Amino acid sequence: MKSEKISQLTTNRLSIYLRCLKELAGEGQTSVSSDSLADRFHLNSAQIRKDLAYFGEFGIRGVGYDIALLRDHIIKILGLDRSYNLAIIGAGRLGSAVVDYEALRLSSFHVKALFDVDPKKIGKKVGGIVISDLKNFQSVAKKVNIDIAVIAVPAHATPDVFEKIKKAGIKAVLNFAPVRLNADDEMRVRSLDVTSGLENLSYFLTERPQTGERSKPAGKARRSKE
Amino acid sequence: MKSEKISQLTTNRLSIYLRCLKELAGEGQTSVSSDSLADRFHLNSAQIRKDLAYFGEFGIRGVGYDIALLRDHIIKILGLDRSYNLAIIGAGRLGSAVVDYEALRLSSFHVKALFDVDPKKIGKKVGGIVISDLKNFQSVAKKVNIDIAVIAVPAHATPDVFEKIKKAGIKAVLNFAPVRLNADDEMRVRSLDVTSGLENLSYFLTERPQTGERSKPAGKARRSKE
Structure with missing residues (x-):
């Protein structure tokens, strides 16, 4: 396993993978491919393979990942094996x-x-x-x-x-x-x-094609406001 | 202004810039350079210039950004000019x-x-x-x-x-x-x-050099757990 720092974005994804693996383990599944993991949880299978390859070899081509092994490894990586x-x-x-x-x-x-x-x-x-x-x-x-x-x-x-x-x-x-x-x-x-989360959503709603009148480039009209 | 979609990461940063600009405007400042914006709020000045250049020319070399103009423009970009x-x-x-x-x-x-x-x-x-x-x-x-x-x-x-x-x-x-x-x-x-936020922090605490005993590569010991 490489021990270099991984980005915040990757730890977010590891948290998501962990949650998905726990759900699958709870259903009694023992292995899963990156494709079916991606399908089931609407993730990106190439991204899964890339993220997990970073931590070593967990997948066997054609068989997939050992769910319990991978879950426990992510628990270790995220430091969740202590309180x-x-x-x-x-x-x-x-x-x-x-x-x-x-x-x-x-x-x-x-x-x-x-x-x-x-x-x-x-x-x-x-x-x-x-x-x-x-x-x-x-x-x-x-x-x-x-x-x-x-x-x-x-x-x-x-x-x-x-x-x-x-x-x-x-x-x-x-x-x-x-x-x-x-x-x-x-x-x-x-x-x-919360504010930044809502602002991300307002950006999304503003950029949506349906709201055409609001997706025009911002003019200079507001310049005179102050 | 380019109207292509910008990433969630960029909208997060725009939210932060907006908050900083509002704070500066509240103090009566009218212009700010990317360097002093970065210094004051512990941001990355190169990133600020890159993010803002994406939306057009707001800075004047040696003078900096017009705070009110930039603030109002980010408000527009994030769709915050409506309710x-x-x-x-x-x-x-x-x-x-x-x-x-x-x-x-x-x-x-x-x-x-x-x-x-x-x-x-x-x-x-x-x-x-x-x-x-x-x-x-x-x-x-x-x-x-x-x-x-x-x-x-x-x-x-x-x-x-x-x-x-x-x-x-x-x-x-x-x-x-x-x-x-x-x-x-x-x-x-x-x-x-909250869980994913806390897991990011546990990762950080685990990776810190001070906690050396926990930053060792994860072993296979947990394999037998299930």
Whole structure:
């Protein structure tokens, strides 16, 4: 197996392959070809072969991939053969939704701490996790050995929260706030940005041929706006 | 301006540039160079020039980009010069968090309908929006003219919800469920997948040199697991 860094795009695809392989294993299948994997899950078979070839030989021509072997290998590559402790910052609806997120229940990710600044929330529980005072982030995060911080606070509070995460020495951040966070090479920030997701969709809707009047090149009319 | 399709990666970057330009405009700046834009927001200046050159000439060498002009142009490209009606499916914590999402308040995206299957929720309000019965999805979605559907239901309910969205003729979907949805070319699905985000972070944590013992090539030990 090559151990060079693979791109974020590839890890996304590995996550997808893993989910597909788990589904097939759950159905009792033991092997699958890249073509049938692609057909079944609407993936690109050439891309599958390319991505997986990068990690070594898993396929046998004419037979396909050994599902359990490949699944376990992707689990290893993605580091999912250990567990990770999560801290959620922000005990609002979004943060609470992550605590309760059903897909995490059988995963390698375990919510160990939840933080807020609201005195009415601090001390209460969400999904069995007591809400801690954000003031005590560093000590609590250290005590429960946090690997990954999840930012679920309003945009204006995000830079301060990010500083706290950095100071606590946490190296991985999942960010829901629509704020760009500047991480150094020692850290990784992954953003799940609703605004950017919606803007990608508005771009798609604008470019669709059906909406011809909106797909014209943008004129200079707006130039005078400011 | 070229009107060919641009990649999802580019629209993500345009979203980021737009946010940065809005921030600079808010501070009263009128022009910015790609280098200072890159410095300020930790972006790649060569990438900025490449992305923006694709849409025409916005920069003047030595002077930089006209912030208002470029901002308004990106708004046009991303189709943000009109408004979009959103339907949220799933009135749990996640769906409710999207209804209340502060960043949407001044955006082009307006939540117009919220759906659930739980009789205890139907008829109640979240953020001023009455929760409708998912049974009536098609008629309600048509009445309020939904452009974008947001899936915030558990994984097992997602395929059925996606079918309803397709039948209603909605062409753009933001999907929070950890389920791969097969859209045809007429549709665009954008997934904000917590699991895949976390798996990208676990990959990063595993590959970091500090965690040397975990960055060894994966062995065959797990082969015997199944």
